[in-house]
Amino acid sequence: MFDQVNCSGDRVSQATVYNTLSLFVEKGLLHQIVVDPSKIFYDTNPSKHHHFYHADAGILEDIPANQIEISNLPERPPDTLFDSVNIIIQLRKA
Numbered sequence: 001m002f003d004q005v006n007c008s009g010d011r012v013s014q015a016t017v018y019n020t021l022s023l024f025v026e027k028g029l030l031h032q033i034v035v036d037p038s039k040i041f042y043d044t045n046p047s048k049h050h051h052f053y054h055a056d057a058g059i060l061e062d063i064p065a066n067q068i069e070i071s072n073l074p075e076r077p078p079d080t081l082f083d084s085v086n087i088i089i090q091l092r093k094a
Contacts, residue, residue, distance in 0.1 A: 033060060035088060050087040063089070 021042055024030040033041040035053050041060045043051075050063040070085055 033086075033088070035060070035090070048084065051089070053088050053090045055090055056093050063087075 021030065021032075025032045025042070028046075029044075031043040031045075033043050033051060035041065039053075039058070043060070045062055048065045050065065050068050052061040052063060053059075054061065068087055070087075073082065073085070076082060
């Protein structure tokens with residue numbers, strides 16, 4: 001994303017890009033998807049859904065929430081409620 005912003009000739013610092021992304025996450029405009037500490041995606045899809053991560057291509061693909069059934073969740077700690085469950089299925093070419 002950083003390269004896309006700067007390719008127009010306008011100069012924007014990398015810190016500005018990341019600060020803006022963080023602000024958008026904070027305001028609920030984007031969702032941060034952490035595949036691993038070195039791979040973070042910013043998702044613009046506001047609906048409840050899950051993801052395939054194609055590790056060979058570095059691509060994140062949406063999975064509609066109704067395509068995954070979640071059962072047998074662990075007992076939650078006292079004084080808490082389940083807010084959401086996010087599933088990332090990591091794929092590699094066979």
